[in-house]
Amino acid sequence: MSQPGQVDLEPARHRAMEVRALYEAIERRLNGQVWTLQELMLGFSYDVGTVGRLILAHEGTWDIDGDVDAQLAHKLSESLWWVIVIADRLGIDISEAFADTMNKIELGLVPSADQPAPQS
Structure with missing residues (x-):
């Protein structure tokens, strides 16, 4: 069971790695090796760019x-x-x-008892 502030992404991680294993089998067959970390990052970067264009399309621009x-x-x-x-x-x-990241961000956004809330 997760503790408060914990996130269980293990089922998503497990499924993602199942799909990644299928890609790796294709990469080994076609290239003789799996993608490097740099190649993975290039694939991710390409998709992030596509998300950007889709956001523009969603907004009508x-x-x-x-x-x-x-x-x-x-x-x-x-x-x-x-x-x-x-x-x-x-x-x-x-x-x-x-x-950990969400907890740190949250701590920076929630004023402590001895610190006044930020003025807008």
């Missing part, structure tokens, strides 16, 4: 054929997959890292 919302859902999910795969390659526990 970029013309894209097809269902923009469906494409956004797909590319955002794929981007999460890239993050999980890259974290795994780097040996980062993404559940722990995410929970």
